Amino acid sequence: MTKLPGKTIERLSQYRRSLLVCVENGKDYIFSHELAELHHITPVQVRRDLMLLAYSSVYRKGYPVRQLIEAIGTKLESPEGQNVAIMGMGNLGSALSQYLASVRPKLKVVAGFDVDSSKSGKIISGVKCHALSELKSIIDSENISIGIMTVPQSAAIEACELLCKAGIKGILNFTHVSLTVPDNVFLEEYDMITSLEKVAYFVKQSEE
Amino acid sequence: MTKLPGKTIERLSQYRRSLLVCVENGKDYIFSHELAELHHITPVQVRRDLMLLAYSSVYRKGYPVRQLIEAIGTKLESPEGQNVAIMGMGNLGSALSQYLASVRPKLKVVAGFDVDSSKSGKIISGVKCHALSELKSIIDSENISIGIMTVPQSAAIEACELLCKAGIKGILNFTHVSLTVPDNVFLEEYDMITSLEKVAYFVKQSEE
DNA sequence: TTAAATTTGTGAATCAATTCACACTTTATT
DNA sequence: AATAAAGTGTGAATTGATTCACAAATTTAA
Ligand SMILES: NC(=O)c1ccc[n+]([C@@H]2O[C@H](COP(=O)([O-])OP(=O)(O)OC[C@H]3O[C@@H](n4cnc5c(N)ncnc54)[C@H](O)[C@@H]3O)[C@@H](O)[C@H]2O)c1
Ligand SMILES: NC(=O)c1ccc[n+]([C@@H]2O[C@H](COP(=O)([O-])OP(=O)(O)OC[C@H]3O[C@@H](n4cnc5c(N)ncnc54)[C@H](O)[C@@H]3O)[C@@H](O)[C@H]2O)c1
Numbered sequence: 269m270t271k272l273p274g275k276t277i278e279r280l281s282q283y284r285r286s287l288l289v290c291v292e293n294g295k296d297y298i299f300s301h302e303l304a305e306l307h308h309i310t311p312v313q314v315r316r317d318l319m320l321l322a323y324s325s326v327y328r329k330g331y332p333v334r335q336l337i338e339a340i341g342t343k344l345e346s347p348e349g350q351n352v353a354i355m356g357m358g359n360l361g362s363a364l365s366q367y368l369a370s371v372r373p374k375l376k377v378v379a380g381f382d383v384d385s386s387k388s389g390k391i392i393s394g395v396k397c398h399a400l401s402e403l404k405s406i407i408d409s410e411n412i413s414i415g416i417m418t419v420p421q422s423a424a425i426e427a428c429e430l431l432c433k434a435g436i437k438g439i440l441n442f443t444h445v446s447l448t449v450p451d452n453v454f455l456e457e458y459d460m461i462t463s464l465e466k467v468a469y470f471v472k473q474s475e476e
Numbered sequence: 477m478t479k480l481p482g483k484t485i486e487r488l489s490q491y492r493r494s495l496l497v498c499v500e501n502g503k504d505y506i507f508s509h510e511l512a513e514l515h516h517i518t519p520v521q522v523r524r525d526l527m528l529l530a531y532s533s534v535y536r537k538g539y540p541v542r543q544l545i546e547a548i549g550t551k552l553e554s555p556e557g558q559n560v561a562i563m564g565m566g567n568l569g570s571a572l573s574q575y576l577a578s579v580r581p582k583l584k585v586v587a588g589f590d591v592d593s594s595k596s597g598k599i600i601s602g603v604k605c606h607a608l609s610e611l612k613s614i615i616d617s618e619n620i621s622i623g624i625m626t627v628p629q630s631a632a633i634e635a636c637e638l639l640c641k642a643g644i645k646g647i648l649n650f651t652h653v654s655l656t657v658p659d660n661v662f663l664e665e666y667d668m669i670t671s672l673e674k675v676a677y678f679v680k681q682s683e684e
Numbered sequence: 685t686t687a688a689a690t691t692t693g694t695g696a697a698t699c700a701a702t703t704c705a706c707a708c709t710t711t712a713t714t
Numbered sequence: 715a716a717t718a719a720a721g722t723g724t725g726a727a728t729t730g731a732t733t734c735a736c737a738a739a740t741t742t743a744a
Contacts, residue, residue, distance in 0.1 A: 438679035471646035
């Protein structure tokens with residue numbers, strides 16, 4: 269299967285969320301210009317993206333919503349789902365585990381890890397928390413391929429190494445430490461400060 | 477002043493964070509290739525970005541770290557700072573306010589807002605929480621230009637309208653609802669699910 | 685059943701971001 | 715002093731993403 273560009277993947281993920289809302293509202297078909305408007309992009313962009321799904325619409329009726337959701341899901345997800353671990357069950361880590369449980373059934377948060385031994389064995393926000401010593405064995409046994417890093421900055425590099433050694437395949441990094449991972453691990457930085465500073469910059473600009 | 481591309485702004489924000497770490501470590505000068513390596517990009521990219529700052533290095537010694545931090549700050553920030561409000565002081569909103577206080581002094585979280593009247597007047601995670609009825613007057617009096625949206629999905633559109641009407645200039649949106657704002661308001665969507673789904677996709681790919 | 689209107693899919697063009705390639709400045713070495 | 719080495723800054727080329735422009739398919743209306 270061909271690898272889609274990251275930008276397209278991002279948009280497909282977003283389209284799907286809008287489409288799920290359409291289903292709730294009983295909307296069965298959607299035109300490219302409608303989807304475009306919802307996401308503040310052009311209809312051509314939408315069609316280009318959907319083109320890459322090798323997915324064809326019904327002429328003049330638009331795209332059938334349910335089938336489209338299905339088609340996006342087939343591209344984005346493994347049929348058997350993927351398991352996720354959270355590294356660092358503090359403020360953000362526990363907010364996230366609670367939250368993620370509710371949104372994407374195919375991405376299941378199945379374990380949390382924390383140095384704080386008082387958390388070991390406890391269930392925090394619906395996720396069982398383990399000691400770091402169990403990392404490798406649980407990642408193997410639970411078949412976890414994705415790690416979310418929500419440890420303090422100071423522990424980030426070390427925690428990342430542990431995850432990689434334990435055989436994780438993808439990391440979503442919430443710390444602001446720029447990490448280095450082996451080639452076979454996919455790393456996505458998720459940086460709130462940067463986003464906020466970007467907003468601040470454009471606001472400042474608009475005031476000048 | 478010329479408007480820099482959003483991509484460059486993002487990187488400048490990230491460079492600055494690395495540079496602050498350099499200062500802590502007593503490193504006074506840094507080469508473009510060092511900065512590049514920290515961020516997994518090319519040295520040319522770094523130099524291009526710094527070029528846009530109209531900032532010149534000392535030949536063969538690299539860029540003076542403190543001056544560079546200063547120069548980035550001048551581009552990114554207003555000297556008098558910018559004030560931020562959080563809309564929806566729930567799990568994420570309060571985690572954020574606590575967190576932001578500690579990282580960027582020029583971006584100050586000065587107020588929280590919530591429909592939940594039991595929160596009105598209380599200080600949550602160091603930020604005073606107000607009723608929605610006070611929104612406009614506090615945004616004016618506290619000179620708030622940036623809003624962070626952490627309300628439930630269902631309240632997102634309404635809350636966004638309120639913020640815009642109250643004269644906010646930039647919004648960082650943590651809900652997954654695609655919002656529409658007037659032209660003079662800068663909107664940045666910050667979407668965790670999309671990031672996580674992107675990681676999941678590339679992990680899936682690498683397994684095939 | 686013909687003409688007009690709507691919407692898709694896509695080659696070609698454009699616009700944006702990144703990288704290449706290299707001249708130039710400085711420092712170190714001989 | 716001349717030469718080599720290390721880095722920078724930037725025009726030109728390349729790569730990638732988005733938009734334009736339009737043919738083809740379908741529906742609607744006359
Ligand atoms: N709180 C926020 O809203 C927020 C927002 C953006 C980014 N972040 C980033 O997320 C990270 C966590 O923030 P937080 O507010 O949840 O902090 P926190 O202190 O509440 O949580 C950190 C957790 O990690 C655990 N930990 C420490 N060292 C560890 C290690 N080596 N291995 C595993 N676990 C370890 C701690 O015991 C703690 O439970 C920080 O890097 C922060 O910069 C937080
Ligand atoms: N919790 C997370 O880790 C997380 C992660 C990513 C995104 N999000 C998104 O952030 C948003 C908030 O998540 P949360 O977990 O903090 O939810 P939450 O329910 O804990 O908090 C929401 C808060 O908003 C308040 N609120 C409701 N309607 C409001 C209105 N009209 N105006 C102002 N305040 C209002 C509620 O009283 C509550 O305090 C959601 O949209 C969620 O999708 C959350």
